[in-house]
Amino acid sequence: MITEFLTRLRFLILRRDRGELEQELQFHIEQSIASKRVAGLSAAEARRQALIEFGGIEPTREQCERQLPGWWIGTVLQDVRYAFRGFRRNPLFTLSILLTLALGIGATTAVFSVVDRILFRPLPYADPSRIVSVGMAHSLEHEEFLMGRFYADWQDNQKPFSALAGQSTMVHNCDLVENNPEQLNCISFQMGFLPLLGISPVLGRNFLAEEDRPNGPPVVMTSYGLWKGHYGGDPHILERTINVDGSPRRVVGVLPRDFQFPTLETADIVFPMALNSAIQQTVNGGFGNPMRVFARLKPGVGVAQAYAEMQPIFESELHVFPAEARKEVRLSIRSLRDRETQNAQPVAWVLLGFVLAVLLIACANVASLMMARGAARQREIAVRAAIGASRARLIRQALTEALLLSCAGGLAGLVTARGLLSVFVGLAPTGIPFIGKAHLDLRIGVFAALLSCVCGVIFGLASALEKPGLATLNAKASMSRSHAFLRRCLVTAQIAVTIVLLSGAALLLRSFVKIQAQNLGMQTGGVLTVKAALPWSRYNTDQKEIEFYLQLEAALRRLPGSRGVGVTDSVPPGGWQGEFRYSDLVVQGKPRTPPGTGGSVASRSVTPDYFRALNIPIVRGQDFTDQDRTGNESEVILSRSLAARLFPDEDPVGKRIQTSELRSDVWSTVVGVADNVKNSGLTEQSGPEIYFLRRSVGDDWDGKRSIVLLDSVMLARAVEPWVRSEIASIDPTVPVEIEPLDQTVSRLADRPRFETALLAFFAGTGLLLAIVGLYGLIAFMTTQRKHEIGVRMALGATRGNILGLITSDGLRMVAIGGALGVGSALAVSKMLKALLFEVSTYDPLTFIAVPVLLTLVALVAILMPARAGMRVDPAVTLRAE
């Protein structure tokens, strides 16, 4: 390569002029003539024969030039220059190809960047495919958990795993009590947890065995963020003792920066879990504390085999559960990826499918455009072939153009992808795992580059494989039959794919509208939710807590425009709420329902004004009253659906019920029935619900969250600062979180909104591209048929006939494509089932509206060029011959 280059350089400097070869050949001919004359020929005859023998000079010259090493580089440059001249001459063509490619490649790359982490990219642990989440699943908790009392047993008796380790179930709040106090998230895990995942601390060490047991040395590990942020990356962090919740603890390690808990939680401080099986047998009713357990499969063991091997261990312990609960608990083992992203997988696959369909449409468009260009250039290519361009050279020229276009398109695609990705990330709701981490990286860049190259080669060859015949030189340029047929097929396929995309998006849109339009059973406008994080260290008795909230309630009631102030432990329609089993409900004087049946009941602990604040009507009996708050009687209000189930034919008011699990030996009196409220998220079936009166006694507040609801006639924005100042006047150190309820509810619909917006965007892109393709083909064919149209008109065809001719041609493609599209859309719409709410996958409205819409848009794309065909003047076209 280097010698080639040097030779090239040498001969570039000592450039030979063309005359040199000329002279040399001239000499050759003269010598030839001379030798023939010596043989006895006449001067003229000698010259004639010598010239015949000699042949052409030009081919020799070209052959000689071709000997120069690296000669082909020059021809590539020629091809490139030629291609650029062509692009400049036809900017509309170039622009539409670039835009098509940018959209196709950009959308694909951006979406791939998002779904890559959900579907394909290995999780950030050592050999992540062998890590599983192990535990029990319950009808109230679908993610695997394990009660602490079983852990030791499982660990000792299990065979399929090479390691087993757990973390605590929930991140809890903890206070960093220092001169710079901060509320943090704390979690705990076992000594074996990090080694199981194959993670080592970036600083310091993992917990030691003597630290990971009850009453061990007080130590913690911190997150990278806490170390860098709160402690400013202090290099001596390992020598520090920090005070968490009032007890000093030594920092022994710092977690890596990109460490992520397999539960996808985030925590600032980690304690050793200090699990002790003897203690676990006694706490939490003998079940022990719940934990999340992860395990590493032994080599060669699959999830199914592990499940089979764990089943006996699981069943041998089932007897610990009360008989009625046994049916609801089951063993569950899932791969870590499923544990982390199972909910997001359907939408990720759908998104990937959508965007690949858009890419297909884009590629078809590009191929179609290139073919049209090829057809329009047939004459030019025939001329080039006639003056000596080889077939290989012509193909290479076409490939050069295609590759240039696709490289430029790929580049534009990357830029588009960057923009689209930041839009996705900006719009994405919190429920989609990893989306915050999605970014364009090398892998995805390569993916895009590969895509653009494949596109380039496909459409480059499509236009190059056509052999230019000499016939094209004298004939008027005309597209060959097979070519036109291929383009028609492409456009028909585009229309079919577009129908699939549009109907998918339309189904989701219908579903989203239904979600938005449904009756929640309560008001959300004008209601503020106020959460105060009372520091445990100071509010250490229920009485202090009750006092704070009673003061706050009174203060908020005095605010101008205040209509109702209630305290509750949870707010519908989504988010966390208390739940217990229906079978645990006992009605005085009635037989119990069979254990383990009837599903679950939502329970809320509320103060009297809760129903007023949310405007939930009391349909029977009466609301709780303020007097009841100081009474001894435990009172409940049932939701209408619960009342109907418990007391089918009688008046529930005054009946006494008991919830054996939550409040055994306390009988509660039903005082009223409230209307149903949506309480299991926006898209799930609502469940029965029971409201407990929250009296001003410690038992009713103990261990419960408290959320204050404020219904005000004023604008939320105006009320918020008042609320803050009222809280500050009670206790200025309490952190407060305030959010309008309608905003919270709207956030519940973020996920479907995001999905709908994304799919609608891609469907729109697909539609646009397909319509451009259709328009381009009809316009092209109209131009090609100008002559034919001229003849027809000269023979007496009216403009209407011509319009009909072109339109029916286009509509035939739309009809075939539409039929194919509706068929395939019906076949694949099942895949959307997981994303749809109260909309059938065969929704008739969708499957009628979408083809109609597409036909209307297509009609516009056909009529525009058809009008141009109508204006053909036969006198002009016929004379142009």
Add this chain to the structure above:
Amino acid sequence: MPQSIDLLQGTLDLLILQTLALEPMHGWGVAQRIQQMSKDVLQIGQGSLYPALYRLEYKGWVRSEWRTSENNRRAKFYRLTQKGKKQLETELASWDRLSSAIASVLGRVAEASS
């Protein structure tokens, strides 16, 4: 006229190098010399001769200069370089190997090449 034979790929280069090894020569001379020595069996057309000469020159095996020819015309003479001589030796050696191998396959005794 005796039928001319298609030359093996690379053989033309070898013939030219061998011809130029005797003395510097112009293109016409090279063609004539090969024709004579092969008793008119090998006729080199200019269409392949000059590209071959250029190729050899680019490879640095021959060098060209304008000189006066035997009949007092300006002509371009090609001369073997040091590198070309070495190349000729290796090519001759491999030609010997090849031709004796082919000869033994064909069952003929190779004539001793000088």
